[in-house]
Structures are given as C-alpha cells and as structure tokens.
Amino acid sequence: MSCILHLDSSSRxxxxxxxxxxxxxxxxWLQIHPGDRVTYRDVGQYPVPPVDEAWIAASFSKSEDLAPELASALSVSDELIDELLIADRYVxxxxxxxxxxxxxxxxYIDQIVRVNRTFTSDWQGLVKNKKMLIITTRGGSYSDASSNQLDFQEPYLRTVFExxxxxxxxxxxxxxxxMGDESRQQSLREAHIAIQNLVAIW
Ligand SMILES: Cc1cc2nc3c(=O)[nH]c(=O)nc-3n(C[C@H](O)[C@H](O)[C@H](O)COP(=O)(O)O)c2cc1C
Structure with a gap:
C-alpha cells in the first residue's frame, strides 16, 4: 500500500x-490501487509563506538551541517536510x-529543502526510495533542440528534487x-494517453 502526496501549484x-x-x-491510480492513501496539498490557491530571516536562522541552528520564537518559524516547514517524508509517491x-x-x-521548495531534514550538511539527499510524477502544463512547446534551451522548468525540478x-x-x-484549439486538443489527447500508460506501469 502506497501513500501518495498529490500536490497542485496552479494559481488557477x-x-x-x-x-x-x-x-x-x-x-x-486509485481504481487500480484502492487501498492507497492520498494526501492533498494545494500551494497554488493556498500558498505557503516565503522563508524569512527567522526561518533561515532557525534552520541553521541546532534544534536543542532554538529559542521558542525561532522554533515556531519552522512550523510550516516541519509540517510540509513531515508530509513529504511520510509519502512514498508524489504526483x-x-x-x-x-x-x-x-x-x-x-x-514550497524553499520550505522543504532544509539541512538535516531533507539533505545533509555534506549535500546528501535524505528523501530516499520515492517515486515522483510531475505533470507540467505549458503555453508553448519546448521539445525541439532550439526551444529546449528555454526550458528552465524540467532541469531545475530534476536538480532540486535530486x-x-x-x-x-x-x-x-x-x-x-x-497555441490554438487544435494544438491544445492534440496535446491533451497525448497527455491522457501518457497518463493511462503510466498508471499501468508506475
Ligand atoms: C504568469 C504566467 C506565466 C506563464 N509563462 C509561460 C512560459 O514562460 N512559457 C509557456 O509556455 N507558458 C507560459 N504560461 C502559460 C501556462 O504555462 C499555461 O497556461 C498552463 O496551462 C498553466 O497551467 P494551468 O492550466 O494548470 O493553470 C504562463 C502562464 C502564466 C499565468
């Protein structure tokens, strides 16, 4: 039985x-794996706060040295990281x-990428044995050699999650x-097929 963290980030x-x-x-997925548990997080319509000075000071302090006001600066981060670590699959x-x-x-990324919680001080990742599916949506296309250079999304996401x-x-x-109705419909057909294929083997 898996625990899935389902997260959306669109502002729409x-x-x-x-x-x-x-x-x-x-x-x-749930049709095939009805016993799996799903936790839902919406950072698009219910944004998490950006990290601030107290967050940075607290995250680089030893937990036993933390003054109460600094410990509370990490409460959102703690909740998000606990949720991330409990899950074994991410959508x-x-x-x-x-x-x-x-x-x-x-x-959200700034809240979950935290030393001694999700990576070590010598830069080893601590979020192990997980599977992640990222579904991106894009107005244009970045799949050919020239437009691919403008894709700062997939390379960034791979880097930060790895x-x-x-x-x-x-x-x-x-x-x-x-890019027009026809292109959109074609792209959505391909996305539906990709989803169906992946559900069977993920
Ligand atoms: C603020 C903003 C910036 C965007 N920038 C880009 C972009 O750089 N490249 C692109 O291909 N599409 C861009 N888009 C289009 C969105 O990626 C596209 O509309 C997508 O469907 C949005 O996801 P959603 O439908 O889940 O809201 C942008 C949309 C918004 C609202």
Missing part, C-alpha cells in the same frame, strides 16, 4: 489544466510560469496549450 482553480491532469492520474502538477515555475511553487534524494522522476508535459 477550475480552469487549470494541470489540476485536471493530476486529478485524472490519481483517480485512475505534482506544475505549470510553467516564465520559463520556470511559479513563485508559489518556489516558496538534491534532496528524489531520483526516480517521470515527467509528462502537456504543451502548446495556448
């Missing part, structure tokens, strides 16, 4: 395509914003979503 609600695709994947919906990720999702120990990462990219 019902119009969000990444939300629809992660929801589809999780629903199909994340991450739209491309300005060639990379949204500020809301970056705030840094904390998550190395088994699958991407499904839904592209060309703002």
């Amino acid at each position: 609600g019902s119009r969000s395509i990444s939300r629809a695709l992660t929801k589809e994947f999780v629903a199909r 994340f919906g991450i739209p491309m914003y300005n060639f990379s990720i949204s500020a809301n999702f970056k705030a 840094f904390i120990g998550i190395t088994d990462i699958t991407f499904i990219h839904a592209e060309n979503l703002t």
Whole structure:
C-alpha cells in the first residue's frame, strides 16, 4: 500500500489544466490501487509563506538551541517536510510560469529543502526510495533542440528534487496549450494517453 502526496501549484482553480491532469492520474491510480492513501496539498490557491530571516536562522541552528520564537518559524516547514517524508509517491502538477515555475511553487521548495531534514550538511539527499510524477502544463512547446534551451522548468525540478534524494522522476508535459484549439486538443489527447500508460506501469 502506497501513500501518495498529490500536490497542485496552479494559481488557477477550475480552469487549470494541470489540476485536471493530476486529478485524472490519481483517480485512475486509485481504481487500480484502492487501498492507497492520498494526501492533498494545494500551494497554488493556498500558498505557503516565503522563508524569512527567522526561518533561515532557525534552520541553521541546532534544534536543542532554538529559542521558542525561532522554533515556531519552522512550523510550516516541519509540517510540509513531515508530509513529504511520510509519502512514498508524489504526483505534482506544475505549470510553467516564465520559463520556470511559479513563485508559489518556489516558496514550497524553499520550505522543504532544509539541512538535516531533507539533505545533509555534506549535500546528501535524505528523501530516499520515492517515486515522483510531475505533470507540467505549458503555453508553448519546448521539445525541439532550439526551444529546449528555454526550458528552465524540467532541469531545475530534476536538480532540486535530486538534491534532496528524489531520483526516480517521470515527467509528462502537456504543451502548446495556448497555441490554438487544435494544438491544445492534440496535446491533451497525448497527455491522457501518457497518463493511462503510466498508471499501468508506475
Ligand atoms: C504568469 C504566467 C506565466 C506563464 N509563462 C509561460 C512560459 O514562460 N512559457 C509557456 O509556455 N507558458 C507560459 N504560461 C502559460 C501556462 O504555462 C499555461 O497556461 C498552463 O496551462 C498553466 O497551467 P494551468 O492550466 O494548470 O493553470 C504562463 C502562464 C502564466 C499565468
């Protein structure tokens, strides 16, 4: 039995395509694995705070030396990291914003990438034996050699998640979503097929 962390990061609600695709994947997954547990986190519509000076001071202090006001600076981070560590599979919906990720999702990353919790002081990842699916949505396309250079989303996400120990990462990219109805429909058909295929083997 797996514990899945299902996370969305679009700032849009019902119009969000990444939300629809992660929801589809999780629903199909549960049809095959009805006993699995799903925790849901929405950092798009319920953003987590950016890290601040107290957070930084607290995260680099020994826990036994922490004054109460500094310990409370890490409470959101603790909750998010506990949630991450308990899960063994991740299904994340991450739209491309300005060639990379949204500020809301970056705030989430800053909260979970923390020394002695998700990586060691000599840069070993502590989030081990996990599987991650990232479904991205993009207005344009970044799959050919020239446009690929503008993709600061997948390389960044691979780097930061591998840094904390998550190395088994699958991407499904839904592209060309703002390039006209025909391109969007074609891209969505491909995304649905990719989801169906992955559910069977993930
Ligand atoms: C603030 C913002 C920035 C965006 N930047 C890009 C971009 O750099 N490249 C791109 O291909 N699409 C970009 N888009 C388009 C989105 O990736 C696309 O609309 C996607 O469907 C959004 O995900 P969602 O449907 O889950 O909300 C941007 C959209 C927004 C709102």
